[in-house]
Amino acid sequence: MKFETKVIHGGTQEDPYTGAITTPIYQTSTYHQQTLGGHAKYEYTRGENPTRFALESVMAAIENGTDGFAFSSGMAAIHATMSLLKAGDHIVMANDVYGGTFRLVNRILTDLGITFTAVDTADSVALQEAIKPTTKMVYLESPSNPLMHVTDIAEAARIAHDSGAIAVVDNTFASPYNQNPLDLGADVVIHSGTKYLGGHADVLSGFVIVKDAELAERIKFIQMSIGAVLSPQDSYLVQRSIKTLALRVQRHNENAMALAEFLNNHPKVAKVYFPGLPGTPDYEIARRQMRGFGGMMSIELQPGLDVKQFVENLDVFLLAESLGGVESLIEVPAIMTHASIPRDIRLANGIKDELVRISVGIEDIDDLIADMTKGLDAL
Template identity: 55%
Template sequence: MHFNTKLIHGGISEDQETGAVSVPIYQTSTYRQNGVGQPKQYEYSRSGNPTRFALEELIKELEGGYQGFAFASGLAATHTIFSMFRSGDHIILGDDVYGGTFRLLHQVFEKSGLRYTLVETNKPETIAAAIEPETKAVFLETPTNPLLKITDIARVAEIAKEHGLLTIVDNTFATPYFQKPLQLGADIVIHSATKYLGGHSDVVAGLAIVKDEAVAKQVGFIQNAVGGVLGPHDSWLIQRSIKTLALRMEAHQSNALQVAQFLVEHPAVAHVYYPGLADHKDHDIARKQMTGFSGMISFELKKEAQVASFVEALRVFTLAESLGGVESLIEVPAIMTHASIPKALREQAGIKDGLIRLSVGIEYVDDLLADLDTALQKAGE
C-alpha cells in the first residue's frame, strides 16, 4: 500500500470480532485467564492492551521497524531508551535538542553515572571526535528543536556502526510522513506523539520504534518494568489522528514555506531558520533524506527588545509551548521550552534569548501572514 493508505489501513485498523472500522477502546486493567498460569494474549494492561497494541503495530509499520512501543509521553519514551544504558556508559547528544531531553539526561541520568557529550550532530566529524571506549549511542534530533539543523542520518549511522554504537533519532518534527530514519540506518526512532502524530493538542503521548529483535526485547522489558505506558483512550486518539497525518503535514508544510518567505523579506526580521529555504545551510541534506520540510520555523528580530511586544500582539498565533497541532503556536525557547538548559550552553548552541519559534498550523495562510505583519508593526511602534 501507498504510505497515505497505510495511515488509514495499516497495522490493526479495525476490530476483527465485530468488523468495527475503528479499533475499540479496551478500557480495562486486567483479563480473564484460561486457568492457573494460563493467560490469554493479554493479562494486565501495563504489560499489554489491545488498543495500545494496535497503535504500536501501526507506528511500527509506518516507520518500517521491528516493533513499536507506546508511552505516556515523549519523555517517558526517551527515559526508557536511556534506561538501556548503565553507569559509566557514555552518550553523544546533539547540542540543539529539546530542553526536556537535556534535563532528563543532565539532571536525572547523570546522577546514576550515565555520561554525555554535547556535539553539533550536523557536523559528523564532531561525532567521530567525541567517541570514547565507553560510548554506546548517538542521540540526535533532525530537524533540531529549535534551530532546525539537519543531520545526515545515513552518515551518522555509518560512523556509529563502525564503532558498535546505536543511532537514536528523535523524528518528532518530521514524522514518518517526511522522514524515515530506520531506512537511513538508525536503530531507534522516538516521537513525542503529542505533536504532529496527535495533531490536535488534546493528548500527551510518546512512541519508540526499534529496528531489531534484540533491542526490542530490552525496550519491552523496561516498558513493562517501569510502567510508563500509554492508556487505551489516548492510544485510540493517536491512532485516530494518524489517519489524517498526510493531509495535515502537507498543509503545515505549505503554510510554513509561505510564512518563512514572508519573514525573510520583512525588514524587522534578522534571520530565519527553515530547512525548506534554499539558503538554509543544511538544505541539501534535508532534500536528500526528507520528502518535505514540515511546519516548524525559528527566527530572530533585528531588535531583541521587541520580542515580547511582538509575541503578545499576535491574535491568531497562540503563545504556548508544544507544537504540531492544527492551530499555530508561538514561543520563546530560552524562557519556555529550553529554559532548563543553562544559558551558557544555550548560547553556545546558538539559541539566543531573542529566538522565536513558530509551529505553523493549518489555518488560512493569509490570516497567519496578516497576524504576523500586524504584530511586527505594533512591536516597532
C-alpha cells in the same frame, strides 16, 4: 502501501473480535484467564492492551519498523530508550536537543553513572571526535529544536555503528510523513506523539519504534517494567489522529514554506531558521533525506525590536509551548521550552534570548501572513 494508505490501513486496524472498523477502547486493567498459568495473550494492561497494540502497530508501519511501543509522554519514551544504557556507558548527544531531554541526561542519568558529550551532530568530524570506547548511543534530533539544524542521519548512524553504538533519532519535528530515520540507518526512532501524531493539542503520548528483534524485546521489557504505558483512551485518540496525519502534515509543510519565504523577505526579520530555504547545508541535506521540510521554524527579529511585544500582539498565533497541532503557536525558547538549559550553555549553542520559535498550523495561509504582518508592523 503508500504512506497515505498506511495511516488508515497499516497495522492492526480492524477489531478481531467484532470487525469494528474503529478500534474499540478496551478500558480494562486485567483479563480473565481461562487456565492457571496458561499465558494468555492478554494478562494485564501494563503489558498488553488491544487498543494500545493497534496504535503501536500503525506506528511501526508508518516508520517502516517492525515494532512500535506507546508511552504516556515523549519523555517516557526517551527515558525508556535511555534505559538501554547502564552505569559506565557514554552518550554522544546533539547539543540542541529538546530542553527536557537535556535535563533527563544532565540531571538524572549522570547521577546513575552514565556520562555524555554534547556536540553539533551535523558536524561529522565533531561527532566522530566525541566518540569514546564507552559510547553506546548517538542521540540526535533532525531537524533540531529550536534551530532547525539538519543532521545527515545516514552519516551519523554510520559513525555510531563503526564504534559499536546505536543511533537514536527523535523524529518529532519532522513527523513520519516527512522522514523515516530507520530507512536512513537509525536503530531507534522516538516521537513525542503529543505533537504532530496527536495533532490537536489534547493528548500527551510518546513512541519508540525499532526494526530489530533483539532491541524490540529489550524495549518491550523496559516498557512493561517501568510502566509508563499509554492508556487505552489516549491510545484511541492518537490512533484516530494518525488517520489524518498525511493530510495535516501536507498542509503544515505548505503553510510553513510560504510563511518562511514571507518572513525571510521582511525587513524587521534578521534571520529565519527553516530547512526549506535554499542556500544552507541544512537545506541540501534536508532535500536528500526528507520528503517535506516540516512545519517548524525559528526567527530572530532585527536587533532592538521588542520580542515580548511581538509575541503578545498576535491573534492567530497563540503564545504557547508545544508544537505540531492544527493551531499555529509561537514561543520564546529562552523563557519557555528551553528555560531548563543553563543560560551559558544555551547561548553557546546559538539559542539567543530573542529567538522566537513558530509552529505553523493548518489555518488559511492568508490569515497567518496577515497576523504576522500586523505583529511586525506594530513594532
